[in-house]
Amino acid sequence: MNLAITDVRLTPILVADPPLLNTQGVHQPYTPRLVVEVVTADGVTGVGETYGDTKYLELARPFAERLKGRPVSDLNGLFTLADQVAVDASRVENAVDVGGLRGVQTADKLRLSVVSAFEVACLDALGKALGLPVHALLGGKVRDAVEYSAYLFYKWASHPDGVTCEKDDWGAAVDPAGVVEQARRFTERYGFTSFKLKGGVFPPDEEIAAVRALAEAFPGHPLRLDPNGAWSLQTSLKVARELGDVLEYLEDPTLGTPAMAEVAERTGVPLATNMCVTTFAEIKEAFTAGAVQVVLSDHHYWGGLRNTQQLAAVCRTFGVGVSMHSNTHLGISLAAMTHVAATVPDLHHACDSHYPWQSEDVLTERLAFEGGRVTVSDAPGLGVELDRERLAVLHRRWLDDDGALRDRDDAAAMRVADPEWVTPSMPRW
Numbered sequence: 001m002n003l004a005i006t007d008v009r010l011t012p013i014l015v016a017d018p019p020l021l022n023t024q025g026v027h028q029p030y031t032p033r034l035v036v037e038v039v040t041a042d043g044v045t046g047v048g049e050t051y052g053d054t055k056y057l058e059l060a061r062p063f064a065e066r067l068k069g070r071p072v073s074d075l076n077g078l079f080t081l082a083d084q085v086a087v088d089a090s091r092v093e094n095a096v097d098v099g100g101l102r103g104v105q106t107a108d109k110l111r112l113s114v115v116s117a118f119e120v121a122c123l124d125a126l127g128k129a130l131g132l133p134v135h136a137l138l139g140g141k142v143r144d145a146v147e148y149s150a151y152l153f154y155k156w157a158s159h160p161d162g163v164t165c166e167k168d169d170w171g172a173a174v175d176p177a178g179v180v181e182q183a184r185r186f187t188e189r190y191g192f193t194s195f196k197l198k199g200g201v202f203p204p205d206e207e208i209a210a211v212r213a214l215a216e217a218f219p220g221h222p223l224r225l226d227p228n229g230a231w232s233l234q235t236s237l238k239v240a241r242e243l244g245d246v247l248e249y250l251e252d253p254t255l256g257t258p259a260m261a262e263v264a265e266r267t268g269v270p271l272a273t274n275m276c277v278t279t280f281a282e283i284k285e286a287f288t289a290g291a292v293q294v295v296l297s298d299h300h301y302w303g304g305l306r307n308t309q310q311l312a313a314v315c316r317t318f319g320v321g322v323s324m325h326s327n328t329h330l331g332i333s334l335a336a337m338t339h340v341a342a343t344v345p346d347l348h349h350a351c352d353s354h355y356p357w358q359s360e361d362v363l364t365e366r367l368a369f370e371g372g373r374v375t376v377s378d379a380p381g382l383g384v385e386l387d388r389e390r391l392a393v394l395h396r397r398w399l400d401d402d403g404a405l406r407d408r409d410d411a412a413a414m415r416v417a418d419p420e421w422v423t424p425s426m427p428r429w
């Protein structure tokens with residue numbers, strides 16, 4: 001068996017995305033992703049997926065050059081190689097609200113966001129070469145299916161008139177009734193029983209009313225609200241007190257570890273995060289201060305599936321829960337998330353996934369949610385197959401784009417509907 005990497009393919013694509021609202025603006029009609037393929041000397045191909053914005057592509061290209069000749073089994077070596085790739089200082093930003101939604105943007109985090117796609121691709125190739133599923137390479141599954149939650153968004157019925165886009169059939173959701181209707185569709189289509197509402201879009205009282213409406217429509221079901229740090233400390237305290245009886249957790253109500261710690265201490269409502277703890281360096285301060293009770297791991301920016309397992313071990317040590325964050329992603333990443341989630345013993349919360357919002361994929365067969373769960377594949381590797389024709393179509397869209405869509409910009413998309421729009425300064429309320 002020759003596991004040496006002989007070829008690496010990087011395919012940036014643009015994927016259709018509905019007009020989902022968040023505190024920064026609205027999703028653009030197409031969003032960038034990067035599909036990574038590694039090919040071994042024996043002709044085995046492994047696939048991975050990550051963010052496709054320019055700042056990631058400019059790291060992925062030199063990284064890919066360094067991979068040739070190395071075995072797909074050398075997963076630790078990926079991190080050593082990544083350290084050799086220079087990150088443009090203008091990309092680095094230590095503020096938690098940079099880009100708004102995923103915490104700090106350190107050089108390391110940018111590198112890890114790229115490494116993760118290669119790690120997944122290497123694991124996929126290694127698994128195929130050995131005839132083993134990825135979860136087995138990670139130590140073995142402790143569950144046969146992974147539970148996901150319905151990721152509810154305020155949304156418009158369609159992108160603004162005149163914008164080239166794919167239509168979606170979800171309808172609008174801009175008030176409590178619309179949110180409940182969307183939740184019903186999620187349960188009908190996928191069987192989800194937990195609900196997360198992306199907040200920070202409307203004044204907090206409106207979002208409180210939406211969560212109350214969900215609690216009434218789905219009594220006893222786990223509910224979460226995530227305004228991406230859009231609230232002041234005072235507003236966070238108020239919302240936590242008003243919704244504490246129905247929330248499974250409140251996600252990133254406010255920015256920064258000290259404010260999160262104060263909300264947690266003064267309200268007792270569990271707080272989850274994909275903003276204030278997004279790197280290993282942030283763990284000590286946040287856990288010591290009791291700022292977060294659940295870390296939402298994202299294998300893309302934590303540096304892959306094995307780093308996610310390490311994060312889970314640290315969380316377990318501190319009695320902090322762990323679950324999964326999601327950004328717009330395709331089936332390759334859903335498969336990767338499912339494999340790693342299957343190996344984490346203390347996964348007590350349904351994971352997030354944007355996948356139901358993506359009508360397009362690069363797989364020959366979409367992954368299915370049944371009863372809100374994805375079955376853990378026992379096929380070799382990730383258990384997914386790339387649809388080369390679809391990949392080519394979505395890549396063609398990327399090639400044809402004039403650059404306007406190659407970097408996610410929710411504020412720019414919002415300005416199409418509202419020319420006066422500027423990204424709100426935080427806290428917004």
Ligand SMILES: O=C([O-])C(=O)C[C@H](O)[C@@H](O)C(=O)[O-]
Pocket residue numbers: 020021022101102198226228274325326327328
């Ligand atoms: O939980 C989160 O914060 C996210 O999922 C971040 C995403 O970027 C979300 O806000 C979105 O897709 O608009």
Ligand SMILES: [Mg+2]
Pocket residue numbers: 226228251252273274275325
């Ligand atoms: Mg979040």
